[in-house]
Amino acid sequence: MKVAIVGVSGAVGQEFLRVLEERNFPLDQLILFGSSRSAGKKYLFREREIEVKLLQHNDDFKGVDIAFTSAGGGTAEEYADTITRYGTLMIDNSSAFRMKENIPLVVPEVNAKDAENHPLNIIANPNCTTIQMVVALNALEQISHIRRAYVSTYQAASGAGSAAMDELYNQYRQTLAKEKVSVEKFPYQLAFNLIPQVDVFTENGYTKEEMKMYNETRKIMHSDIQVSATCVRVPALRAHSESIWIETERPISVEEARAAFSKAKGIVLQDNPAQKEYPMPLFVSQKDPVYVGRIRKDLTNENGLTFWVVGDQIKKGAALNAVQIAEYLLTKR
Numbered sequence: 001m002k003v004a005i006v007g008v009s010g011a012v013g014q015e016f017l018r019v020l021e022e023r024n025f026p027l028d029q030l031i032l033f034g035s036s037r038s039a040g041k042k043y044l045f046r047e048r049e050i051e052v053k054l055l056q057h058n059d060d061f062k063g064v065d066i067a068f069t070s071a072g073g074g075t076a077e078e079y080a081d082t083i084t085r086y087g088t089l090m091i092d093n094s095s096a097f098r099m100k101e102n103i104p105l106v107v108p109e110v111n112a113k114d115a116e117n118h119p120l121n122i123i124a125n126p127n128c129t130t131i132q133m134v135v136a137l138n139a140l141e142q143i144s145h146i147r148r149a150y151v152s153t154y155q156a157a158s159g160a161g162s163a164a165m166d167e168l169y170n171q172y173r174q175t176l177a178k179e180k181v182s183v184e185k186f187p188y189q190l191a192f193n194l195i196p197q198v199d200v201f202t203e204n205g206y207t208k209e210e211m212k213m214y215n216e217t218r219k220i221m222h223s224d225i226q227v228s229a230t231c232v233r234v235p236a237l238r239a240h241s242e243s244i245w246i247e248t249e250r251p252i253s254v255e256e257a258r259a260a261f262s263k264a265k266g267i268v269l270q271d272n273p274a275q276k277e278y279p280m281p282l283f284v285s286q287k288d289p290v291y292v293g294r295i296r297k298d299l300t301n302e303n304g305l306t307f308w309v310v311g312d313q314i315k316k317g318a319a320l321n322a323v324q325i326a327e328y329l330l331t332k333r
């Protein structure tokens, strides 16, 4: 099994290295690709150094079984043909192909089967906020159809990449040192702040990030669910949090919801208010599962339920989900 990582120097690329190693992914050879900025760098995998090759339009992907790509939408579109031409399966983390026909959009806990049909040799990894939300929604969908969801996100700096994480650290340091605060990766200073904008605005007043939550959720869940999102960047480092309100076809009790979350794959229930136990991004960072807590009935709508969901954005929200897709397909060989 020959595997490639494209965009290995980024936050998600680095996480691919860790996740493949951690899960002992059954590969014999790993090839790393990057832009001219990272070509020539060396990374350690299974105690061996591997040098990053320059991503080019050539035959480098011949013989590669799976390419995990996380190099941005433009690069994904430009190189899709080069990567898939000889039968390599491209599992892409960008938004380029997510809503395209004939390209499955997969969260293994929800729609693993969709991954089996990939006529273009491309499978899309959903947006991080969508991944953790659908893992939770799917658990409840098993007991009653979810008509609508209102969600407010609290998104960590990691979603904007490793340079953005560095910027957040720096902003805290600069503020405490009373230095001028540098702002490059976010529209405003994030340290000691919240920014109610993730990605750019669309014509309807929602951001692209918010529309991803609407569209991707419907595609993954094969559902007519309505989703209205407000996405907010917060000064957490690498786990996203979401406050989710749902309306189901029939009322769901808190006990039923707890039971559904407890038995769902990929979820850890952490819901014990009396002991101040609920998921928090600081403690969910670097963890595989999606954590759910603060489950309660809506006070204004009998069919309403509200809860809090936290997931590591770089792991389950990106690299781990893509690797789980590959692992699922390997079980089908």
Ligand code: 2RA
Pocket: 127, 128, 129, 155, 156, 158, 159, 160, 198, 199, 209
């Ligand atoms: C973010 N959702 O948090 C994006 C990353 N995919 O900015």
